[in-house]
Amino acid sequence: MIAVDALTVQYGELRAVDQVSFSVFEQEIFGIVGPNGAGKTSTVECIEGLRRAHSGKVSVSGLDPWKDRKKLYEVMGVQLQDTAYQDQVRVGEICALFSSLYRSPVPYGELLEIMQLSGKEKAFVSSLSGGQRQKLAIVLALIPNPRIAFLDELTTGLDPRARHQMWDLLLQLRERGLTIVLVSHYMDEVEAVCDRVAIMDRGRMPAVGSVSEVIGRFALHTEISFRSSLERTGGLEALPGVVSVGRKRNRITVQGRGDETVLAVLEHLRDRGIDYAALAVKPPDLEAVFLNLVGYSPSGESPRADEKEVR
Ligand SMILES: Nc1ncnc2c1ncn2[C@@H]1O[C@H](COP(=O)(O)OP(=O)(O)OP(=O)(O)O)[C@@H](O)[C@H]1O
Numbered sequence: 001m002i003a004v005d006a007l008t009v010q011y012g013e014l015r016a017v018d019q020v021s022f023s024v025f026e027q028e029i030f031g032i033v034g035p036n037g038a039g040k041t042s043t044v045e046c047i048e049g050l051r052r053a054h055s056g057k058v059s060v061s062g063l064d065p066w067k068d069r070k071k072l073y074e075v076m077g078v079q080l081q082d083t084a085y086q087d088q089v090r091v092g093e094i095c096a097l098f099s100s101l102y103r104s105p106v107p108y109g110e111l112l113e114i115m116q117l118s119g120k121e122k123a124f125v126s127s128l129s130g131g132q133r134q135k136l137a138i139v140l141a142l143i144p145n146p147r148i149a150f151l152d153e154l155t156t157g158l159d160p161r162a163r164h165q166m167w168d169l170l171l172q173l174r175e176r177g178l179t180i181v182l183v184s185h186y187m188d189e190v191e192a193v194c195d196r197v198a199i200m201d202r203g204r205m206p207a208v209g210s211v212s213e214v215i216g217r218f219a220l221h222t223e224i225s226f227r228s229s230l231e232r233t234g235g236l237e238a239l240p241g242v243v244s245v246g247r248k249r250n251r252i253t254v255q256g257r258g259d260e261t262v263l264a265v266l267e268h269l270r271d272r273g274i275d276y277a278a279l280a281v282k283p284p285d286l287e288a289v290f291l292n293l294v295g296y297s298p299s300g301e302s303p304r305a306d307e308k309e310v311r
C-alpha cells in the first residue's frame with residue numbers, strides 16, 4: 001500500500017529524515033515510534049503529500065503523494081498532530097463541512113456516536129475538552145471513508161477507557177479493510193494494535209518488523225526483581241546468564257538472559273532458603289527498547305543519595 005525508498009527530508013542544515021526505506025502492507029496497522037524530534041511527523045507528512053521530500057521516492061496505492069495529491073485525498077484520511085480549527089464553529093457544522101468535501105463520506109453521526117460526541121453536535125469546538133477535541137480530529141479523519149488513515153499521536157489526552165475504545169475501533173476498521181499508519185509515544189498502544197512497528201531515531205530507522213522481532217533485534221535483558229532482606233548478593237551474580245545485580249532500598253533486581261536466568265534465580269532462592277516477596281519477571285518490551293535507544297536506564301545503576309544508607 002505504501003512504499004518509501006531512501007526518503008530524505010532536509011530543513012536547511014538539518015537532515016530530519018535520512019535515507020529511510022520501509023513499506024506498509026494493505027490492511028495492516030503500522031506503528032512508528034521514536035523520541036521527540038526523530039523525524040516521524042516529517043516522514044508521515046511526505047507520505048500524506050503535505051511535505052515535499054528532499055530526495056527519495058514515496059508511493060501510496062501506486063500514486064505519488066506530491067504529484068497526485070488530489071487523487072490521493074480520495075483514499076486518504078489524515079489526523080494531524082496539532083489540528084487547529086476555527087474555534088467559533090460548532091461540532092456538527094465542521095463535520096458537515098468535511099462531509100461536503102468528499103464523494104462518499106461516512107455518515108458522521110455514526111462516528112460521533114462511536115466517539116461519544118453525539119450530544120456535542122451543537123457545541124462550539126472551543127468549548128470541548130482536550131480529549132473531546134482529539135476525538136473530533138479522529139472523526140474528521142474518518143469522514144472520507146478512507147482506505148488509508150494516518151493517525152499522529154492518536155490517543156494523547158484521552159482517558160484510559162477512551163484509549164481502549166480507540167484501540168478496539170482501530171482493530172474493527174482494519175477488519176473492514178482500512179490500512180492504518182499510527183505514530184505513537186505509547187508503547188502499550190503499539191503492542192496492543194500494531195501488526196508491525198518501525199523505530200525512528202535521529203532521522204533513521206534502525207528497526208522495522210513485528211513487535212517481537214523488533215524487541216529481539218536489540219538483545220535486551222529479562223529483569224527479575226524481588227523484595228528481600230538478603231545482605232550479600234554475590235551468589236546471584238555467579239548464576240548462569242546473569243548480567244548485573246542491583247539493589248534499590250530492599251528490592252533486588254537481577255538482569256539476565258532469558259528464561260535460563262529466571263530459573264537459575266528461582267532455584268537459588270529456594271535452595272538457599274532466601275526470603276523473598278513480590279517477585280516480578282519482566283521480559284524486554286518495546287518500552288525497554290525505546291529507553292535503551294535513548295540511553296536511559298530505569299533500574300538506575302548509580303544509587304541516589306537517599307538509597308545509599310540501606311546498601
Ligand atoms: N518546518 C520545520 N522547519 C524546520 N525544522 C523542522 C520543521 N519541522 C520539523 N523540524 C525539525 O525536524 C526534526 C524532526 O521533527 P519531526 O516533527 O518530524 O519529529 P517527530 O519525530 O514527529 O517528533 P515528536 O515526537 O516530538 O512529534 C526536529 O528536529 C524538528 O525540530
Ligand SMILES: [Mg+2]
Pocket residue numbers: 040041042081152
Ligand atoms: Mg511528531
